[in-house]
Amino acid sequence: MNAQIQNALNPDVAKVLEAVQGRSLDRIFFVACGGSSALMYPSKYVLDREAKTIASDVYNANEFIHRNPATLGEGSLVILCSHSGGTKETVAAARFAREKGALTVSLTAKPESPLAEASEFVIKYEKASYFDETVAKNSDFYLMYQLVTGVLNHKEGNALFSDMVESLENLGTVYEKTKAQFLDRSKSFGETYKDASIIYTMASGSNYCAAYMFAVCILMEMQWIHSHPIHAGEYFHGPFEVLTPEVPFIMLLGLDETRPLEERALEFSRQYSDNLIVIDAKEFDMEGIADSVKGYIAPLVLNKVLGVYATAIATARNHPLETRRYMGKVPY
């Protein structure tokens, strides 16, 4: 590891990498709920493409406990995440995995939380990615990628690590530029679709993360608008039959290897719809991001742009993003 990498590497992540080096590891489980779970999809994508010996799975925390995977054990690394550190299913999942002998690592903004307490290692992140200005350093996504490419490097000698760590240092600038670039378009989106009863989202590969987060955490949770994150490859095997000129679809195009799936879905939809909202990562100025990791980093930037769209539609609808019917308000 050169000095620049060593310097950029978060000390909490460094500790985990040290611990991982001394263990045999054949399995990574990504375990969380909602947005904290979707945050992990790109890491699963990276592992699928890069890991030669390590299998990985993403599970909702409560599903993980009850599914009780037979391979969970001492050869497992379980990566958990909860912003508040208080998500009860995720806390329970950390305890469950630890009892099984797995190495547990939790990402949270609250290092004094129950989740932190339940986990062997804690990685404190500074900011969740969605709304917190343009902060990128030590944000949730930033640390997840340091961690996952670091594990790949330490266990399999994968060379992506240094490109990733260096590129992440420039993520804040990319965020700033793309947010400014899409500001006008986001306002027009908000005005145009403020009365929509349903808005679909679509993507594939690592970008499915951004489709899920916007559909589920923004539209359904924060705006009470019906939605469904559609996988661009599955689109042609059912979902596309609901496409009419009126139904809005947010079409995300990333830069990873699955981009042809997203392009195919867009090309088809353009023939039959007047209400496509296209956000194409090819328009992003990715200066400072190495070519080897551009595909992996695009979903983070798509997410950041969608944060601007979220604010815009909330403003246009006069429905603040903080409004909830049930979450944190009633027992469940």
Add this chain to the structure above:
Amino acid sequence: MNAQIQNALNPDVAKVLEAVQGRSLDRIFFVACGGSSALMYPSKYVLDREAKTIASDVYNANEFIHRNPATLGEGSLVILCSHSGGTKETVAAARFAREKGALTVSLTAKPESPLAEASEFVIKYEKASYFDETVAKNSDFYLMYQLVTGVLNHKEGNALFSDMVESLENLGTVYEKTKAQFLDRSKSFGETYKDASIIYTMASGSNYCAAYMFAVCILMEMQWIHSHPIHAGEYFHGPFEVLTPEVPFIMLLGLDETRPLEERALEFSRQYSDNLIVIDAKEFDMEGIADSVKGYIAPLVLNKVLGVYATAIATARNHPLETRRYMGKVPY
């Protein structure tokens, strides 16, 4: 293998099991599109719970090719499925996997199809499960479960195989009884929701298969009704905010280990909604199904019941299940 099992075992499956026995195998990929993909979710669930050495993943066929998993190779078994055997992404995936040295096995109703030709082994199924009366023997689900528990048995000595094979012989009777049991309720569902613009579905664990198939293949594809299959554990981390008394949710309750997630979602929703459609596998007469596999078999029966609901809503809406806007009608 006792004589009864040997007798019930489909000869195409038996050939695959023989081939698998002579190979080292650390990875199973389930690769298909749409309903043929959802068909595989319960098998992934079985493997997760039972397999001590074999990791597994489910991918949309086109995603699989472009994602290009690094672990795909000679130690992999790739199980594909397409009813017509002509789904072009799935055919391409079979070729792709075979080139990588994986063992390819395709389930299809058409053993003379391009998919069959592209795959090393073909398992011909007699019927797709949804609408074909009560036929269970040699149906898609039936053969998938023979195959997957057979592989577990041959590679890891897992004892579930004989219970599964024996129980599957009684699946047709279970189908018959549950279809009759839910006929009146399905008609009332059709009448009540024929004008609904959106209907959500929900389940967890192995039953998520049934939630996906009904939402995506029936409601969206065959009825042009907006939908979204929600994972019952994820429900509380976003989606539940769209719940109001008016919005219909089909709540599926299975018999597997994740049932507490489905029960929690139902219990919560009952307090705030007047439009829940509950299908609970506890009501099914599962005579002839061994206790050890009841949880795994429940999603098949849920699917069969939902087939009755599909027919009922199609009839009530006067919108035949065969009607399509795009599928098979325009280029894509």
